[in-house]
Amino acid sequence: MYVAVADHIAARIVAGELRPGMRLPAERALAEQVERRAAPLLATLGIDTPGPYWIHGMEVA
Template identity: 60%
Template sequence: MSTVPAFDPPPEQLRYVALADHVAARIAAGELRPGARLPSERDLAAEYGVAYLTVRRAAEVLRERGLIVTVHGRGTFVATPPEQ
């Protein structure tokens, strides 16, 4: 069972930011582990009930935060945290 609440963003928050925050919470909770492959953007859009472009923008935010990496032709993966 997930420790992350269901995706239900407040109306005043941008949906792509709320989605990025939700995926980040899943990573922080250990539900998505480093190296794990994320579903395709279209599959995530269907899972979250949002537009494909919303997922694409959320992925940009997550890449900027260093939480995911995309390898062309292979997919998008949870980033390995840097050594401290």
């Protein structure tokens, strides 16, 4: 999971969405963004991801 988050942050830096000195998105927001990107890939593999899921005690739809 941490690799997916690192890849997501790196892509945002390359795209110019994150610049030096900017704050990273909150952990929950990062988790939601990564899940949204992963769901279509998992669906192509035949894995359904209906949610909700729990990350550090917080529900992620």
